[in-house]
Amino acid sequence: MSTPSLPGHQSGSGRSEPELSAVVGERRRLINLAYRLLGSLAEAEDAVQETYTRWYAMSRQQQKAIESPGAWLTTVAGRVCLDMLGSARVRRERYVGTWIPEPLPDRTEWFTGQICGSGAESADPADRVTLDESVNMAFLVVLESMTPAERVAFILHDVFRYPFAEVAEIVGRTPAACRQLASSARRRMRATHAPAVAAAGQAGLVRDFKEAWEARDIEALVGLLDPDATMIADGGGLVGTVLHPVEGSERIAEYLIHIASRAPGLTLLERTVNGRPGLVAQHTGVTVTVAAFSLADDRITRIWAVRNPEKLRPWNENGRS
Structure with missing residues (x-):
């Protein structure tokens, strides 16, 4: 899978190189977030691409008015994923058999046309998903049992440590409601998620x-x-x-x-x-x-x-x- 080019990511865009680098540099974090929210690398890539499409669709003046591009990108990506989760639930109800989250290889076992172990930075998003306890299959399967709002609130707060005030802006509910969503998701996780084995x-x-x-x-x-x-x-x-x-x-x-x-x-x-x-x-x-x-x-x-x-x-x- 190759990473598609970002809309507007070209010379002459009017944005200075440090600013552009900071915006594009958010991609890895957004892929990490979207994969956990969606359980699919392909869908995560689509969500992040849509997020950048919306960023580059704005005028230079509109972009400059955004105090924190990273926070803006996260908010948009979260909302895009929330919408995708709603439609994904409908698709998965029609899925033949049981839907299991897309499995990911370890980054050290990932081939991208480079010689393995060459140290070259891969452009593929799969190589940039940080593999920790929050992406093991058991964890992702439990996430599938949650409502889209529960899943987004839980991942943003408990995994990525966003305060509930920011989660509320993404989910479109009050901070108190998001706290309850995350709490409900936490109970689901405790009830069904077995302790990790070394x-x-x-x-x-x-x-x-x-x-x-x-x-x-x-x-x-x-x-x-x-x-x-x-x-x-x-x-x-x-x-x-x-x-x-x-x-x-x-x-x-x-x-x-x-x-x-x-x-x-x-x-x-x-x-x-x-x-x-x-x-x-x-x-x-x-x-x-x-x-x-x-x-x-x-x-x-x-x-x-x-x-x-x-x-x-x-x-x-x-x-x-």
């Missing part, structure tokens, strides 16, 4: 899971899964996959063995998925599944398997392997 511990468990799957060892797979584990797949109606959650360690293990038997050329790779250890399945060099995991008490409790090829474009671009 990355090293998760990596070891995911590696054991990979090896058991490759060996088609159903007993080993069952032993690594919580008895009440759930696996959810997202094919978007574009590829074959289960449309409903697979529940229980034995049923999940049987399903995984079934997949392995039907795809003899499947290659499993350990990769970072949304900042946590996960697995990537490739067939003939093409990524066909990205799996994220949630753990508790040294067992896998949730597996999110994204198979929708439209959500896997970042994993297949520029010769990724």
